[in-house]
Amino acid sequence: MNDIKLTIDKAFGFVTPEAVASCKKEVAESLEKLHKGTGKGNDFLGWLHLPSSITDEHLSDLEATAKILREKCEVVVVVGIGGSYLGARAVIDSLANSFDWLQTERKSPVIIYAGQNIGEDYLYELQELLKNKKFGIISISKSGTTTEPALAFRLLKTQLEEQQGKEAAKELIVCITDKARGALRTLATQEGYKTFVIEDNIGGRFSVLSPVGLLPIATAGLDIRQLVAGAARMEEVCSDTTPYEENPAAQYAVIRNALYRSGKKIEILVNFQPKLHYVSEWWKQLYGESEGKEHKGIFPASVDFTTDLHSMGQWIQEGERTIFETVVSVKEANHTVLFPSNEANLDGLNFLAGKRVDDVNKMAELGTMLAHVDGGVPNLKVEMPRLNEYYIGELLYFFEKACGISGYLLGVNPFDQPGVEAYKKNMFALLEKPGYEEATKAIRERLK
Numbered sequence: 228m229n230d231i232k233l234t235i236d237k238a239f240g241f242v243t244p245e246a247v248a249s250c251k252k253e254v255a256e257s258l259e260k261l262h263k264g265t266g267k268g269n270d271f272l273g274w275l276h277l278p279s280s281i282t283d284e285h286l287s288d289l290e291a292t293a294k295i296l297r298e299k300c301e302v303v304v305v306v307g308i309g310g311s312y313l314g315a316r317a318v319i320d321s322l323a324n325s326f327d328w329l330q331t332e333r334k335s336p337v338i339i340y341a342g343q344n345i346g347e348d349y350l351y352e353l354q355e356l357l358k359n360k361k362f363g364i365i366s367i368s369k370s371g372t373t374t375e376p377a378l379a380f381r382l383l384k385t386q387l388e389e390q391q392g393k394e395a396a397k398e399l400i401v402c403i404t405d406k407a408r409g410a411l412r413t414l415a416t417q418e419g420y421k422t423f424v425i426e427d428n429i430g431g432r433f434s435v436l437s438p439v440g441l442l443p444i445a446t447a448g449l450d451i452r453q454l455v456a457g458a459a460r461m462e463e464v465c466s467d468t469t470p471y472e473e474n475p476a477a478q479y480a481v482i483r484n485a486l487y488r489s490g491k492k493i494e495i496l497v498n499f500q501p502k503l504h505y506v507s508e509w510w511k512q513l514y515g516e517s518e519g520k521e522h523k524g525i526f527p528a529s530v531d532f533t534t535d536l537h538s539m540g541q542w543i544q545e546g547e548r549t550i551f552e553t554v555v556s557v558k559e560a561n562h563t564v565l566f567p568s569n570e571a572n573l574d575g576l577n578f579l580a581g582k583r584v585d586d587v588n589k590m591a592e593l594g595t596m597l598a599h600v601d602g603g604v605p606n607l608k609v610e611m612p613r614l615n616e617y618y619i620g621e622l623l624y625f626f627e628k629a630c631g632i633s634g635y636l637l638g639v640n641p642f643d644q645p646g647v648e649a650y651k652k653n654m655f656a657l658l659e660k661p662g663y664e665e666a667t668k669a670i671r672e673r674l675k
């Protein structure tokens with residue numbers, strides 16, 4: 228079986244040889260820090276060997292819980308934000324039928340997300356939708372105290388209990404949280420909900436292969452064993468004993484840092500498959516929260532092509548030359564759609580008759596890459612043989628591993644996120660949360 232493949236030759240014209248050489252020199256040290264646990268944030272390295280350490284018993288427990296939700300629910304609402312939301316959505320959106328939620332004959336419950344925003348209209352419309360529906364909730368929060376999911380969970384739990392009764396609701400709620408701390412743990416224990424644990428040493432954005440990602444993914448009817456197998460394969464491919472020339476995670480970390488040191492401050496993750504939109508959202512969180520600190524870090528952006536070639540394409544082709552692209556390319560589509568011939572040929576497209584739609588997409592991809600490189604945009608490519616659980620597992624672990632290495636090359640702690648606290652402090656002060664009295668006074672003064 229082929230693995231995902233990294234190609235970096237279309238970046239070499241844009242990096243200084245010194246930048247590549249210095250990053251290459253430092254990469255072994257970064258890998259060693261990760262594997263020996265001697266770098267910053269070393270108490271959050273539980274993800275590193277997670278794929279190869281997941282037990283059959285654990286997967287069976289997840290599958291059994293997913294089965295109950297699948298049998299009892301028309302809709303399952305996954306409540307979470309950031310790392311407690313994006314991994315599951317990335318995998319489910321990549322692999323489930325894009326129009327699944329419109330099908331009347333369904334094999335799996337519709338998966339809907341909440342707690343990832345505080346939009347009142349969104350929550351109103353969700354509550355309206357769930358009226359008279361058989362629904363369940365997977366409530367995910369490592370800290371157990373994050374405002375957005377706590378708010379959504381309280382609303383949905385109340386609705387579920389009103390619709391089903393408190394006892395029946397218990398069967399339909401699963402919580403994923405810390406083993407001992409936090410309000411969600413306390414609540415789950417008191418109510419007697421089924422729970423799964425997020426280990427202390429796994430941070431939110433590295434948690435997709437923990438129950439945080441695996442339970443919603445299994446509930447959507449996807450094969451978590453294949454996902455984990457793919458990730459375990461990448462764990463092996465990108466290990467600390469793999470030579471640099473054969474280690475795609477080390478190479479990706481080196482080339483993106485060399486580009487950064489050569490003035491390319493923005494990385495755009497590109498896909499030509501709309502199903503990968505949330506993989507990009509997951510990747511942005513992974514790299515943004517891991518690297519954007521101490522006034523450093525590549526800004527992670529993303530586009531969906533060809534859609535965004537008709538909007539951001541102009542900027543990418545001719546705007547400021549501070550960007551580089553990483554294309555996630557899918558070699559083989561899972562289905563075949565042949566372009567029909569038409570006698571009148573009024574749209575002039577008969578030259579495409581008999582071709583697969585994916586042939587056209589591939590030429591769009593190649594043409595775009597050549598145009599962007601000609602326009603001064605370095606291009607990296609990560610190619611997946613096809614979209615399935617195994618290769619998505621490989622892709623997720625590849626990006627996680629490269630992120631850890633890359634953060635150390637940048638010289639930051641890739642595993643903390645001190646910056647996300649600033650808005651929370653202000654929000655709680657403005658909402659007059661008990662304990663924030665001084666901050667409330669100060670912020671009111673500032674707003675006068």
Ligand code: PA5
Nearest residue numbers: 309310311368369370373431432
């Ligand atoms: O990556 C992270 O650590 C964050 O994005 C968290 O996942 C996010 O803030 C949600 O936190 P929690 O799971 O504690 O509710």
